Amino acid sequence: xxxxxxxxxxxxxxxxxxxxxxxxxxxxxxxxxxxxxxxxxxxxxxxxxxxxxxxxxxxxxxxxxxxxxxxxxxxxxxxxxxxxxxxxxxxxxxxxxxxxxxxxxxxxxxxxxxxxxxxxx
Amino acid sequence: xxxxxxxxxxxxxxxxxxxxxxxxxxxxxxxxxxxxxxxxxxxxxxxxxxxxxxxxxxxxxxxxxxxxxxxxxxxxxxxxxxxxxxxxxxxxxxxxxxxxxxxxxxxxxxxxxxxxxxxxx
Numbered sequence: 001x002x003x004x005x006x007x008x009x010x011x012x013x014x015x016x017x018x019x020x021x022x023x024x025x026x027x028x029x030x031x032x033x034x035x036x037x038x039x040x041x042x043x044x045x046x047x048x049x050x051x052x053x054x055x056x057x058x059x060x061x062x063x064x065x066x067x068x069x070x071x072x073x074x075x076x077x078x079x080x081x082x083x084x085x086x087x088x089x090x091x092x093x094x095x096x097x098x099x100x101x102x103x104x105x106x107x108x109x110x111x112x113x114x115x116x117x118x119x120x121x
Numbered sequence: 122x123x124x125x126x127x128x129x130x131x132x133x134x135x136x137x138x139x140x141x142x143x144x145x146x147x148x149x150x151x152x153x154x155x156x157x158x159x160x161x162x163x164x165x166x167x168x169x170x171x172x173x174x175x176x177x178x179x180x181x182x183x184x185x186x187x188x189x190x191x192x193x194x195x196x197x198x199x200x201x202x203x204x205x206x207x208x209x210x211x212x213x214x215x216x217x218x219x220x221x222x223x224x225x226x227x228x229x230x231x232x233x234x235x236x237x238x239x240x241x242x
Binding site: 009012025027029033034035036038039051052053054055079080081082083084085086087090092094102103104106109110111112113114115116117118119 | 155160173174201202203205208213232235236238239240
């Protein structure tokens, strides 16, 4: 379970609208190209560490632990900026991604082949 | 509660890894500028409607109803592509956003002033 006790700035914590597990989704975007790399999850402490260390830190839901992106792979995400959305339930983290964001070795976690869209466009 | 019965292509449905409410987060990104506009939630049927109508359709967790973005405001999201991520639990939807994505009238839902980052960069 995600922890809620944290050194996160209380003014920021007051704006966060967490899910039932105490988490908010964090979209990681390459700061200069605009490429969306992945989506991870942060609790207050993961956000605090991200803001104060300058390296993206997520809460791993599968492992139940904090996870500094790149500590195993070397593929760190150097934080450029972190923005909350209008209702405080999503974070947009602009980063400089070293190497691949995806564990498969691909640059991003999103399929290169999109799903077929039959309407509109 | 989100519905799970849907006409969504079974091959796509088989890849979706939904949360306990049957939903996956969907990141809406302006297709040409790369700007991240907002994050919404889709169940199978919302994704099916998004793919077949070419207009982003979300599940509103607060209202408990499907919601075609723009049907009230005129600020539709015309779908260019929809991609699943490597573990099937996030969607990246590239759109052409008419007007403002945010209900505040701002172009995106994310704060123009990011949170202070004290480490790294």
